[in-house]
Amino acid sequence: MLRAARSRTASPWVALAVLSTAMLMIILDGTIVSVALPALRADLGFTDAGLSWTVNAYLIPLGGLLLLAGRLGDLVGRRRILVAGLVLFVLASLACGLATGPAMLVAARAVQGVAAALASSVVLGMVVELFEDPGDRARAMGAYAFVGAAGASIGLLLGGVLTEVLSWRAIFLVNVTIGVVATLLVLRVLPRDPTVVRGERPDLLGAVLVTLGLAGLVFAIVEPGGVRWGAAALAVVLLAGFGVRQARAAAPLVPPRVLRSRAVSLGNLAQVLTIAAMMGFQFATALFLQQVLGYSPAATGVAMTPVAVIIGVVALRGAGPLIFRFTARRVLLAGLGLLLGGFAVLVGAPGTGYLTDLLPALVLLGLGAGLVMPSVTTIVMADADADTAGLTSGLANTGQQVGGAIGIAVLAAVAAADGFRAAYLVAGALVLAASLVVAIGLRERTSRL
Numbered sequence: 103m104l105r106a107a108r109s110r111t112a113s114p115w116v117a118l119a120v121l122s123t124a125m126l127m128i129i130l131d132g133t134i135v136s137v138a139l140p141a142l143r144a145d146l147g148f149t150d151a152g153l154s155w156t157v158n159a160y161l162i163p164l165g166g167l168l169l170l171a172g173r174l175g176d177l178v179g180r181r182r183i184l185v186a187g188l189v190l191f192v193l194a195s196l197a198c199g200l201a202t203g204p205a206m207l208v209a210a211r212a213v214q215g216v217a218a219a220l221a222s223s224v225v226l227g228m229v230v231e232l233f234e235d236p237g238d239r240a241r242a243m244g245a246y247a248f249v250g251a252a253g254a255s256i257g258l259l260l261g262g263v264l265t266e267v268l269s270w271r272a273i274f275l276v277n278v279t280i281g282v283v284a285t286l287l288v289l290r291v292l293p294r295d296p297t298v299v300r301g302e303r304p305d306l307l308g309a310v311l312v313t314l315g316l317a318g319l320v321f322a323i324v325e326p327g328g329v330r331w332g333a334a335a336l337a338v339v340l341l342a343g344f345g346v347r348q349a350r351a352a353a354p355l356v357p358p359r360v361l362r363s364r365a366v367s368l369g370n371l372a373q374v375l376t377i378a379a380m381m382g383f384q385f386a387t388a389l390f391l392q393q394v395l396g397y398s399p400a401a402t403g404v405a406m407t408p409v410a411v412i413i414g415v416v417a418l419r420g421a422g423p424l425i426f427r428f429t430a431r432r433v434l435l436a437g438l439g440l441l442l443g444g445f446a447v448l449v450g451a452p453g454t455g456y457l458t459d460l461l462p463a464l465v466l467l468g469l470g471a472g473l474v475m476p477s478v479t480t481i482v483m484a485d486a487d488a489d490t491a492g493l494t495s496g497l498a499n500t501g502q503q504v505g506g507a508i509g510i511a512v513l514a515a516v517a518a519a520d521g522f523r524a525a526y527l528v529a530g531a532l533v534l535a536a537s538l539v540v541a542i543g544l545r546e547r548t549s550r551l
Contacts, residue, residue, distance in 0.1 A: 114232040117291050118242055122249045124188060124284040125225050127277055128218045129249065131160060131195075134261035135211075138270040145270065148204050158321070159208045163215035164222075165503040166317025170309045171223035172496020173355050179295025180224035180231075181288065187221030188285040195277035226495035228292070230483050240480065241422035247475030248417035263403065308347045308355040315340030316500065323504075323511045356493060366494060368543040369482040370501040372434070375536035376474055377505030379441065379529040382513030383467065384409075386525045387460070389517065395456065405456060409468045416472025424473070430480040431544055437473030438537040440466050445530035449523050481544065 135142075135156050142148055142156060175183040194217055197210035229246050233239040264272040318337035322330045348354040361367055384406065391397040391405055424433045444466030451459035482498045509532070517525040 113291070114238075114242075117232055118229060118245055120284065120287045120291050121225050121228060122245055123280070124184070124288065125222060125246070126249045127280050127284065128191065128222050130260065131214060131218065131277070134264075134273050135160075138261055138265045138273055141265055141270040142207070146201065146204050146207060152204050152208070155208045156211055159211040160215040160218070161503065161507060162317050162320045163212055164218045165320035165500065165507065166313045166315075167216060167219035168223045168500040168503065169312050169316065169493070169496045170355070171220045172227070172499070173309075173493045175224035175227065175496075176493055180228050181292050181295045183224050184221050184228070184292075185285060185288055187217045187219070187223075188281055188288065190217035191221060192278055192281035192285070195274045195281065198274035199271045199278070222499050223496040226479065226483065226498055227493075228495075230495075237422070237426045240425045240476070241418075243425070243480045243483075244417040244419075244422040244476040247421070247479050248414050248472070261403065305347070305351045305353055305355040308344055308351055311340050311344035311347060312355065315344055316504070320504065320507050323507045356497075360493060360497075364544060365481050365484045366497060368539055369478055369484075370497060372536040372539045372544075373478045373482065373498065374501045374505035374508070375532045375539070376438070376441070376478065377502050378509030378512070379445070379532040379536075380467070380471055380509070381506035382509030382525065382532075383445075383529050385510045386513045386517045386522055386529075389514070390460075390522050391456075394522070405460070406464075408461065408464045409471070412465060412468025413472040413475075416469055417476050421473050421476040425477055425480055430477040430484075431540060433473050434477035434481065434540055435537065437470045437477060438533055438540065440470030441474065441533045442470075442530055442537070444470060445526050445533065448526040449530065 139156065148156070171183060171187075191214060194210050194213035198207055198214065201207035201210060226246060229242055230239070233242045261273050264270075264276065315337050318333050318340060322333035322337055344355075348356050348358065387406065388402050391402045397405060421433065444463045447463040447466060448460075451463070479498065482501075483494055509529075513525040513529060516528050
C-alpha cells in the first residue's frame with residue numbers, strides 16, 4: 103500500500119485540466135471510430151462482421167480491466183498507473199494509424215483498450231484527492247463529468263470531420279501528439295506518488311475472476327446480432343465466483359466495506375441505468391440522422407453538438423454550485439427529471455425534422471445530463487478515502503463502460519426491430535428506473551459533500 107504523506111501540486115486546477123485532457127482523449131476513442139467505419143471497410147477490406155471489432159476490441163479490455171487497474175493504482179501509485187496507461191495508449195494509437203490490414207488494426211485497438219483502462223481507472227480518484235474544499239470539489243466534479251458526458255458527442259463530431267477532411271488514419275494519429283503532451287504535463291504538474299510500502303498484494307485470483315467476468319459481460323453485449331447468452335451466463339458465473347472470493351480473501355480486491363456503502367452501490371446502479379439511456383440515445387440518434395434524415399457523418403456530428411455544448415455549460419458552471427447548495431441527491435433527481443422530459447419529447451415528436459422534433463429534446467437532454475453526471479459522480483465518490491479512491495474510481499468507470507455497452511446494444515436492437523420511438527421509450531424507462539433507485543434507495547446524508 104501507499105504511505106499517506108505526499109506533496110500537493112501547487113495548482114490543483116491546472117492538474118485538473120491535465121487529467122481532463124487525458125481522460126477526454128480516452129473517451130473520444132470510444133465513439134470517434136463509429137463514423138469512420140465505412141472508410142475502414144473500403145480501405146482495409148473489413149467484412150461486416152469484422153468491422154464491429156474495431157469498436158469491440160477497444161471496449162472489452164477497457165470494461166474488463168478497470169476494476170483491477172483502479173486497485174493497482176491504490177497499491178502502487180495512481181500517477182505511475184496513469185503514466186503507464188498514457189504511454190501505452192500513444193504507442194497503440196500510432197499502430198492503429200499505421201495499420202495495413204484488419205488484423206493489425208483490431209490488435210492495436212485491443213492494446214488501446216488495455217491502456218485506456220489503466221489511465222482512466224485512476225483519474226477520478228486523483229481528482230477527489232486534489233480538492234478538499236467541498237465547493238472546489240463540486241466544481242471539479244462538474245469539469246470531470248463534462249468530459250465524460252460530452253466526450254462521446256465530441257467524438258462523433260471530430261471523427262466525422264477528420265475522416266472527411268483528412269482520412270480515417272487521422273482519428274488515431276491525432277492521439278499521438280495529444281498523448282505525448284498529456285504525459286509530459288502529468289509528469290510535470292501532478293505530485294509524485296508516495297513511497298510504496300510492501301506488504302499488501304493484489305488478490306490475483308479475484309483479479310482474474312472479475313477481469314474475465316467483466317470482459318465476458320461486455321463481449322456478450324456488444325457483439326451485433328443480439329446478446330450472446332452463453333458468454334453472458336459464463337460472465338455471471340465468474341462474477342459470482344468473484345463475489346465469493348471477496349468474502350473469503352484475506353486481502354480482497356474489493357473490500358466488502360466499499361460495496362456496503364449505499365453511495366457506491368446504489369450510486370453506481372443509477373449511473374449504469376442513466377449512461378445506458380444516454381449512450382444508447384446517442385447511438386440511435388446518429389443512425390436516425392443518417393438513415394432517416396440523410397445526414398452525412400460530419401453533419402451528424404454537428405447536429406449532435408448542442409448536447410455537448412449544453413452539458414459543458416451546465417456541468418462546468420451550474421452543477422457545482424447547485425450541488426454545494428442543495429446536495430448532490432437533489433440535483434441528481436432534478437437532472438433525471440429533465441432527461442425524462444427529453445425522452446418524452448422524442449417519443450411524442452413526429453420525427454420528420456431536426457429543428458422541430460429533435461433539437462428541443464437535445465436541449466432538455468443536455469441540461470439533464472449536465473446536472474446528472476457531476477451529481478452522480480459526487481455521490482459515488484462520497485465515501486472514498488485515500489486507500490480506496492482508486493478502486494472506487496475504477497468501479498465508477500466500470501459502471502460507465504458497462505452501462506454504455508448495455509445501452510447501445512439494447513437501443514440499437516429495439517430501434518432496428520420496432521423503430522426509433524420505441525428505442526427512446528426504452529431509454530426513458532431506464533431513466534425512470536434510475537430515478538426510483540435514487541429517490542427510494544439513497545438517503546440524503548449519503549450524497550452530501
